[in-house]
Amino acid sequence: MNPEDRRGRREKVTQVLILGSGMDTRAWRLPLPDVTVIEVDVPAVVRAKEEVLKRLQEKEGQLPPPSPSSSPPEISPPSSLTQLTVKARIVIPANFTATTPPSLPSSPSSWVQAVRAGLPAPEKPLVILLEGLLMYLPEDAVKEVLTQAGRMGEAPGSVIGISLVDRESVKMGMRRRRGPGFF
Numbered sequence: 263m264n265p266e267d268r269r270g271r272r273e274k275v276t277q278v279l280i281l282g283s284g285m286d287t288r289a290w291r292l293p294l295p296d297v298t299v300i301e302v303d304v305p306a307v308v309r310a311k312e313e314v315l316k317r318l319q320e321k322e323g324q325l326p327p328p329s330p331s332s333s334p335p336e337i338s339p340p341s342s343l344t345q346l347t348v349k350a351r352i353v354i355p356a357n358f359t360a361t362t363p364p365s366l367p368s369s370p371s372s373w374v375q376a377v378r379a380g381l382p383a384p385e386k387p388l389v390i391l392l393e394g395l396l397m398y399l400p401e402d403a404v405k406e407v408l409t410q411a412g413r414m415g416e417a418p419g420s421v422i423g424i425s426l427v428d429r430e431s432v433k434m435g436m437r438r439r440r441g442p443g444f445f
Contacts, residue, residue: 275387275419276349279377281411282358282395285311289351298350298382302373305355312353354380358395359403374410387419397427 276296280286283301303311356373378384390411396404408424415422 275389277382277386278348278389278391279381279414280391280393281377281407282392282398283307283311284394285314289346289348292347294348297348298352299348300352300354300377300380300382302354302356302377304357308353308355350382352380352382358399358407371406371410374414377414381414384414385417387417387421388415390415390420390422392423393425396424397432 274296277298277300278288278294279300279302280288281302283303284307286301289299289301301308354376356376358371358373381388392407392411396407399407411422
């Protein structure tokens with residue numbers, strides 16, 4: 263899923279929110295100079311990504327040039343890890359399973375507060391991407407993430423892109439591997 267793929271939409275998107283961003287490199291690949299990319303993931307993943315980026319940026323002169331055949335022509339591989347291809351990149355460390363105390367049922371989770379505080383223009387259309395995130399969360403957290411993502415994307419023209427894996431696919435993968443594991 264890529265935020266520039268909004269055929270037929272008139273609203274100009276200027277912000278992309280990636281929940282569970284992991285090692286995503288859209289901020290270096292997508293030629294969207296008017297877009298701010300907001301990356302959200304658990305603190306350990308954010309730290310790991312920043313460390314990898316730092317090491318790669320230090321060695322950038324030693325990196326081979328990107329292979330043009332490895333990506334569709336409209337989305338090029340990162341040619342530089344020091345030069346963003348978007349307006350800005352905001353990184354928000356947050357725990358998607360952290361919930362508010364039961365005494366505050368109407369209060370949003372801490373990750374929601376962090377994201378809302380980090381959105382440059384909450385009143386403007388937002389592309390929200392949830393790729394490879396929900397399968398790692400317990401069911402109650404999935405419901406919370408989807409509910410809150412819907413609330414964050416209430417501005418006219420906002421869209422949500424979600425990748426899903428159904429339980430049967432997970433069970434089949436576990437049976438093939440004779441136990442839990444990554445697939």
